[in-house]
Amino acid sequence: MRQGELVSPFPSTSGRLPDGPDGAGRTIRPSESDWEQRYRRTVITADTLATALVVGVIGEFFGVRDAANWHEKWGILAFGTELLVLGALAVSRAWAPAVLGQGAEEFRRLGRSLFMATVVLALGGIALTSRNIKLWIFVAVPAIALVVMIARYVLRLRLHRQRKAGRCLRPVLAAGDPATVRDLITRTRKFPHLGWRVDAVCTTDGLGPGTEHTDHVGGVPVVGRLTDVANHVRRDGYRVVAITPDPHWSPERLQRLAWNLEGSEAEMVVAPVLMEVAGPRLHVDAVLGIPLLRVSMPAFTGGRRVVKEIVDRLGAALLLLLFAPLMALVALLVRVDSRGGAFYRQRRVGKDGREFTILKFRTMVVGAHRARATLADHNEGAGLLFKLRRDPRVTRVGAVLRRYSIDELPQLLNVLTGSMSLVGPRPPLPEESAAYGPDIRRRLLVKPGLTGLWQISGRSDLPWEEAVRLDLRYVEDWSLALDTVILWKTLRAVLYGQGAY
Template identity: 40%
Template sequence: MPRAALVLDVVAMALVAVTALALRFGFGWFASALDVGRPIGLVTPLILLGWVAIIAALGGYRERLFGAGIEEYKIVLNASLLAAGLTAVASYLTNFELSRGFYLLTFILGPVVLVLQRALLRRALHRARRAGTACHDVIIAGAPANVDEISRVLSRESWLGYRVHGAIVPASYAAVETASGVPVLGTTDDAIEVLTEANADIVFVAGGALDGPDQMRELVYDLEHRQIQVIVAPSVTDVARERIRVRPVGGLPLVHIDPPRHTLAARRAKRVFDVAVTSAILLLAAPTMLAIATWVKLHDRGPVFFRQTRTGRHGEEFSCLKFRTMVTDAEARLARLQAEQGFEGGLFKMKDDPRITSPGKLLRRLSLDELPQLLNVLRGDMSLVGPRPPLPSEVATYDRLTQRRLKVRPGLTGLWQVSGRSDLTWEESVRLDLYYVDNWSMLQDLTILSRTAGAVLASRGAY
């Protein structure tokens, strides 16, 4: 991956430089290379080589950098700023008359193109990892419960590229596999032999694996010449990177976790953003909403809107609006359908629901039935982004942890929608909602809104 990134960076920079030269001097600048082109043609390769060297010096081609996090993009942007500054200083000190147009075009287009191609490279890497290639062979060392928790996360987030081959557990645990089915390859007493025989790339050290810091240090020493990376996995999941800080104190790496951010999600800035964006959307969508309302009404002469009581922030109930997509006696048929499907609780959804009308099928597939909820957002019942608005009957079954979904306003869209919508299990939906509540940020809201368009157009999980 570092080699691919290096080659793509060089190609991207070269294309940017050629584009900047062409825009500055015209597309016939090659013909006049002996005149205007020669000085700039000699300096341009030096600028690009220096740019690449700065990215490398800042660690932009380290293996661990690729695949996740924003550090990769930060390094590219910082290196671009540093390259721009050094180029300007060098031109001044050497009295070289560098074209201002070429300089501005190169260092404005360059960082954008570099970040874009890195994002595309990451997307290709994620696709390859989900297909089972470009993966690391992982052994998890720890207590069985901790092994299962880490294994579940790595299996769920397959784009990370960690393929679990087995577990190393304390000697007191006598079983051939953990509760979730991870094969037990050995005990922590013979960890080195197990890791060597399994030809593992990485060992995840979880809680319960080692007796103390001395044993951990010995493990690192024993593995230093075996090309096996050691990753310590604390017993913390579903916490955003922005809430975690690692601060070594006296040789002890302390993991600081900031408090959950649900209070930030209730502040005025988010509300102002909701009102401004929702008002603009309503103005643009008014003709479409009028056409939909007419279609629903003419289909069976029933009500245009479907009003349903939902639970909002702090457990306050409100009337949630939708365009009606089901027959008028849909609620009366619900109990029979639940019995036929063996429904046991949570959110009831079924494919090919016989209660859905012909207009309703299209409206649901494109999520157009939810447009009236923009009025709920304006009234303050909902937000543009947030957890799915639950029914009071669902809330009555919530445990203490799931109750945290009600810390913020429910959303017109959310992580649950861009991650699969109705294809998600109840547990997955709750996990995503809790992650949103605890790790809210305005940047995350903007990301979810941008991903919503793709999820809607692809009709993923919509029925």
């Protein structure tokens, strides 16, 4: 690198180097992990600067009253708070490369770190009988949390844009049955923001699927057999070894592979049989010296559900107050635009199969439900859903309301009264629910939501199977952190209007 050249944490290339004399046609990848280290240093720097900024601002506004004793009182507390927050981030491994830019886990660790810092700060204040400690507990730490999370989110957006352009991706060697490997390849291409790029495949016989003995799986070259995985990783520098289900993988062989990968930079990831179970429900326990993957039961009751219920009711009340002027204006526009009332009431199915009346702003002409039968042949909805991109029954005002999901604001009343939640599965119609099989009926184990994974993943553009899978995933893997992420992403989904019609 030339002297004075700046190194961006978001490189403009994927890290591929030209072929050298040691392997014609081979890709050398050691520099591909450089972006991870640069990104990690950038995050640590951002966290440190954000913490120092908040502490400095608080000192400027509150410490100036007692300037003579600033270094004695405020200075110690300020320095101690900053050191405590950064120490908690390090102890909770909030800077681990494996979680940076990866889903809700990054923010879950941030929250855990700041909670830890708050508790230690409170205990320290009690021990030192400091009268100024309340300022740092109730003002400084929450302000630090807000600024740090915003900074992390901005960095993550930049990282995701790079990944969608094919950069800042971890090269992956997938090893397993061709069918399960193809599924992994499809998912990584569909969700590039997760940071994986499958560059090579190993199969049992070193060949692709089918009777023609192809040398590719899903467009990715097959480079060898499952017995050759460690050799390929050490030679070509893959960052992730993804093990997918295959009869070849016995416990002994997986253990031997893990030993053979020691000393390399590769992370070994084993896909469990329960592919759709993740997050807080998965635990690894050692019982009698045997590593066991323990799957806990979904949390449908308990303290976390009580917290969710409180957040739902308070959140709905605050949002109703905030949007009251907008809702009054929309109600007036709906009545002026077409004959009929401002609201539309419809029966939906909620938790445990109990029906309730959902409230929405009316977006169609009066009698639209009776005209549905004449449009049945033009249905563009997936599965049991009835949807039309250009539905003739939708009014002019209704089209705008639907695009930006404003028609769903009255559902906050359903949340306030307890029949819905802010986040949850999509509320189905009674006739739709009646056609559910036993598996899909698990959607009814929790309250339906004003928003959910389906809302931030494409809404009406989703295939029926994908919409069901997302709802079931929410039911199985629900957490408060996941709810927070969904609510945050809902704002972007509403602004872009993707899948809303």
